[in-house]
Amino acid sequence: MTRFPPVLTSPSRPGWETGGLVLDSPLMLAPLAGVTIPPVRLFYSRLGASATHTEMISCAGLIRTNRKTAGMLQVLPGEGPVIVQLFAGDPDTLSKGAETALAEGTLFRAVGINMACPMPKVLKKGAGARLLENPDTAFAMVKALTRFGFPVWPKIRKCPPGYPLTTEEFCRGLLDAGASLVCLHGRTPAQRYAGEADRDIVARMAKMFPGKICASGDVYSPRDISFYLDAGCSSVLLARGAVADPFLFARTLAFLGYDVHNIYGNPSPDFQILLLLDFGDGVSALCGQRMAALFAKRILAGLFRGMAGVGGLRRAAASVSSWTDLRGIIEQSGEYFERREKYSGCTV
Ligand SMILES: Cc1cc2nc3c(=O)[nH]c(=O)nc-3n(C[C@H](O)[C@H](O)[C@H](O)COP(=O)(O)O)c2cc1C
CATH class of the missing domain: 1.10.1200 (Non-ribosomal Peptide Synthetase Peptidyl Carrier Protein; Chain A)
Incomplete structure (x- = not known):
């Protein structure tokens, strides 16, 4: 017997379609800077993540051929589907970085754009959540990546009052520009990672844009995840909840009715x-x-x-x-x- 058998014992269901990919389930590992390095992604693929994300990777670093940044593009044998998440402040830098990240032979299955990071060092480059204040740049970035032929997955936050567009308008703009999926974290940039995530806005966007919204925010239990799926979200990102409980994937798959190998259950x-x-x-x-x-x-x-x-x-x-x-x-x-x-x- 293999040391790490697949979490799902029988492929009892057809694959799960989300964001232009067909995966084993709707449960993915979120991008986590400083955390989702290749061995961590391999660990969570083994524990039931149907896809994982890289940390956010600086396109400016890729262009400068910074060795550490380039190393972030590594994918280990045995990893499941991986989504590479990039960040930049303008479409040109993003495109040039993507040329390296998505070069021939890449093992990545989709490309994410970080429009959610609230940290000052990212905001001051016009990247991350700063893009919520510059919708035209954000939409041009999505359009620029569509030429690579990979599904494009921008990740955003809830747009608070006073921003140029509402969350709904921003999601629509991204989808019209060619995004296959919008990953939506129901906190505002000012909240950073504190306070409650607004699950209702994620649920409302899922109804508004069927099959196009991937949920993020306060995902700690199988019930949290089924709330998002019942609301019509196409997939769910497990983040701090999966760090706190690595078996959250397996427990949730069992809760959702998948056949889970007892070794994980x-x-x-x-x-x-x-x-x-x-x-x-x-x-x-x-x-x-x-x-x-x-x-x-x-x-x-x-x-x-x-x-x-x-x-x-x-x-x-x-x-x-x-x-x-x-x-x-x-x-x-x-x-x-x-x-x-x-x-x-x-x-x-
Ligand atoms: C340590 C840490 C690092 C993160 N890094 C990224 C990142 O690189 N890219 C990104 O889009 N989101 C990043 N996030 C946000 C998570 O992907 C997720 O959206 C957020 O934690 C909300 O989910 P949760 O409340 O279930 O943890 C990070 C969050 C944390 C806590």
Whole structure:
């Protein structure tokens, strides 16, 4: 048996169409700067994400052939469908960056445009959420990318009062310019990541533009996700909820009626250890020991939920800073799970 069998046991449903792609389900991993590096995407594809996003990638960096930026275009063997998300402040820079990102042989399946980032260093370049204030530039950017022949997925936020266009007008403009899907985060730029996301505006846009809206914002539970799908959203982005609970994909797929492999539906400590070791090895190979320890600790915080003894493991992990040391602790972590015989779903 393969160590990581597919999450869906039988392809009991036809593929799920969203944004010009046919995927296994409507549940995707959101773009997360500093998080969705290749081994993280591989980890979540294994855990049931039907597609994943890169971090937002600077087109100016790609044009300058900055080595770090170019490295962000890497896709690992075994990853599922990946959407590359780009950012720039004007159509020309975006187009030139896209030429590199979408060059022949690329493994990306669609191209995203970040029109949502509220951070000052992105806004001051006229990129991210600044584009909500410059609709003509935003629409020209979508149009500029359509020539590459990939589905174009701008990601935006709710447009607050005082902006040139309403959210509805902005979505319409993007779709008229050739976008295949609009990913809509129901927070305003001023909210950044705080406060509640406005789910109702996402639901209203989904009714207004059937099959064209992908939902984002406050996605923490299967119920949050089915709210968006019931409202008519074409797909849903899992972001902080998936970081906090890596099994949110599998739990939601089961909740939605998909046939989910028991190894993910009822994950044993042994299986979670295996996932974590493989994950840390992957990050270590790409980014080195320190980063691997940091990433593995972040993932560890969401794994082993509710299992007796996990506190001891987390405390031991907090005391080390290299992957080699953390790996040793994780390998021995069986001793922390006092009641492991309770979990029977694993045959690895
Ligand atoms: C750490 C972090 C990094 C993010 N990076 C990006 C990014 O690179 N591109 C983007 O479009 N959105 C980015 N986002 C926004 C998320 O994709 C998502 O829209 C947002 O977190 C709302 O979903 P949530 O409330 O379910 O977390 C980021 C969010 C966080 C918390």
